[in-house]
Amino acid sequence: xxxxxxxxxxxxxxxxxxxxxxxxxxxxxxxxxxxxxxxxxxxxxxxxxxxxxxxxxxxxxxxxxxxxxxxxxxxxxxxxxxxxxxxxxxxxxxxxxxxxxxxxxxxxxxxxxxxxxxxxxxxxxxxxxxxxxxxxxxxxxxxxxxxxxxxxxxxxxxxxxxxxxxxxxxxxxxxxxxxxxxxxxxxxxxxxxxxxxxxxxxxxxxxxxxxxxxxxxxxxxxxxxxxxxxxxxx
Amino acid sequence: xxxxxxxxxxxxxxxxxxxxxxxxxxxxxxxxxxxxxxxxxxxxxxxxxxxxxxxxxxxxxxxxxxxxxxxxxxxxxxxxxxxxxxxxxxxxxxxxxxxxxxxxxxxxxxxxxxxxxxxxxxxxxxxxxxxxxxxxxxxxxxxxxxxxxxxxxxxxxxxxxxxxxxxxxxxxxxx
Numbered sequence: 060x061x062x063x064x065x066x067x068x069x070x071x072x073x074x075x076x077x078x079x080x081x082x083x084x085x086x087x088x089x090x091x092x093x094x095x096x097x098x099x100x101x102x103x104x105x106x107x108x109x110x111x112x113x114x115x116x117x118x119x120x121x122x123x124x125x126x127x128x129x130x131x132x133x134x135x136x137x138x139x140x141x142x143x144x145x146x147x148x149x150x151x152x153x154x155x156x157x158x159x160x161x162x163x164x165x166x167x168x169x170x171x172x173x174x175x176x177x178x179x180x181x182x183x184x185x186x187x188x189x190x191x192x193x194x195x196x197x198x199x200x201x202x203x204x205x206x207x208x209x210x211x212x213x214x215x216x217x218x219x220x221x222x223x224x225x226x227x228x229x230x231x232x233x234x235x236x237x238x239x240x241x242x243x244x245x246x247x248x249x250x251x252x253x254x255x256x257x258x259x260x261x262x263x264x265x266x267x268x269x270x271x272x273x274x275x276x277x278x279x280x281x282x283x284x285x286x287x288x289x290x291x292x293x
Numbered sequence: 294x295x296x297x298x299x300x301x302x303x304x305x306x307x308x309x310x311x312x313x314x315x316x317x318x319x320x321x322x323x324x325x326x327x328x329x330x331x332x333x334x335x336x337x338x339x340x341x342x343x344x345x346x347x348x349x350x351x352x353x354x355x356x357x358x359x360x361x362x363x364x365x366x367x368x369x370x371x372x373x374x375x376x377x378x379x380x381x382x383x384x385x386x387x388x389x390x391x392x393x394x395x396x397x398x399x400x401x402x403x404x405x406x407x408x409x410x411x412x413x414x415x416x417x418x419x420x421x422x423x424x425x426x427x428x429x430x431x432x433x434x435x436x437x438x439x440x441x442x443x444x445x446x447x448x449x450x451x452x453x454x455x456x457x458x459x460x461x462x463x464x465x466x467x468x
Contacts, residue, residue: 066468073297075407082303084405087339091458094467095430100391101467102354102427103411104397107364138415143296156311164307168346182310218311219356226352227468231409233302250407251300260300284298 064142064285065225066099072253081246084208099227106225109152111186119185121157121197129179131160134276136234136262139191140221144286147191148228151283154220155183155195161166162201162215166168171203187219196274202241214241214248221281236277301409304402306346308368315366319378331450332414332441333376336369336401339458343373347403349455353382354393384421394421394428396439401455401465410465414453417442431464438463 077089097103103194117123122133140148158164158181161173179198187193200215216233223229235242242248242261251257259282268276295381304312319331336344347367353363362385365377382395394415401410415422417440438461441451456463 064410070297074300076301077406077408078412079407082405082407084303085407086405088344088403088405088457090410091339091460092435092462092464094465097411097427097430097466098468100354100393100427101385101387102352102393102396102413105353105354105356105360107360112335135316141296144294154311154315156307158307164310166310170307180313182312184311218302218308220304220308220312226398226400226411228298229350229400229409230299231301233305234301247302247466250454253297256297256300261303267379270387281299282296287396287455 064104064198064224064228065288066104066285067143069284073251073256075250079246079250084249101229104225106229107113107222108150109186109222111150114184114186115150119183119193119195121179121181121183123196124180124254125178127168127177127178129159129198131176131179135194135195135196135201135268135270135276136217136279137192137265137276138278138280139270140187140193140223140281141191142223142228142283142286147187147189147289148223148283149187149189149191151187151191152222153185153187153193155217157181157197157200157217158199158203160201162203172202173201194268199236207246212241212244214239214245219281221283222287223283228285230281230283233260234279235263237261247290298459301407302387303404303407306347308348310400312348312366313368316368317365318367319365328381328451329378330381330416331376331378332397332453333374333450334452334454335373336375336403336442336455337373337457341459343371344369344403344457345371345373347375347401348371348374349377350400350402351377351379352398352400353379354385354398381416384419391426392421392424394419394425395423399455412455412465413439413468414441414465415439416451435464
């Protein structure tokens with residue numbers, strides 16, 4: 060187990076608290092007793108590594124998984140997975156899922172009165188390259204209503220699940236879009252008290268990844284817990 | 294460069310779209326000479342109601358490379374029920390003197406959890422439990438929330454519920 064990364068404790072306010080009453084589902088599901096602080100052992104520091112060959116040719120392209128193209132505004136979402144020291148996380152498995160352009164998920168529990176798209180599943184996955192980079196092609200997900208409070212709407216978002224180096228860096232998050240007018244009203248986005256940490260969940264419009272005549276680009280860099288055990292001299 | 298880790302957000306109710314490709318309840322035994330265990334139970338919310346939309350990731354410590362075979366991912370059913378099978382983890386004693394009884398690390402995601410929870414499941418009756426470094430961090434009265442108990446009618450099968458709240462709330466760790 061050479062080169063296991065070093066992990067520090069989470070900085071206050073930069074991660075959500077479990078109980079966030081504005082998000083109603085947290086009330087009966089958040090633990091009520093204090094978590095027990097654990098000195099990290101191999102059990103937490105290690106974690107699964109997924110092989111490149113687990114990824115199919117179209118897995119990163121959510122617009123190419125059916126007979127025809129999905130409806131909606133085509134987008135390219137890309138960025139880097141970095142550790143806390145700014146080093147790329149290579150070989151990280153990223154899984155994404157999202158609603159279609161009308162704001163409807165292909166899921167039996169989604170009863171939103173908006174059309175499904177026969178050409179869109181909303182599922183993608185990829186593995187970061189040697190520089191920690193990833194890229195997905197998709198359509199911009201629609202906003203959709205939910206039952207949390209009166210006239211509640213989720214801002215457009217893409218769910219991200221990432222496996223870095225070991226369980227301690229495991230992250231599931233959501234990527235939002237810049238300028239979304241629903242963000243100030245969303246209890247899930249607003250569960251993070253540190254303003255800067257919150258804003259980092261919002262992707263940036265990205266000319267570099269905007270493909271002429273094809274798709275708008277959005278950049279979403281993700282920082283995972285941990286850093287290399289022997290940081291470079293400044 | 295120095296940045297805090299990206300904030301967690303809930304997995305939401307529709308995670309199966311993106312995560313079901315990796316559902317693994319069990320894999321073929323890599324070593325038939327080693328004992329296998331099945332652990333089944335339910336995830337229960339603060340009202341004692343089964344959580345039908347939770348996802349558990351189960352990990353057995355060891356080398357990262359090839360570790361995918363020691364990884365399980367299962368979703369709960371309609372009444373919060375789940376089940377996974379794996380090679381029984383080995384007891385380990387490390388250079389620092391710490392003792393690690395056979396256990397799985399269990400990461401819990403669901404709608405309503407803005408951040409995942411981390412727990413552990415041990416096997417009741419294992420001799421090494423008494424010396425386990427992590428179990429000994431847990432107040433004695435709560436230790437049994439981390440023990441899977443034998444199913445009297447089926448060999449190598451154990452029962453373990455995850456209680457999110459209440460008097461018998463499962464122990465979760467801050468890592």
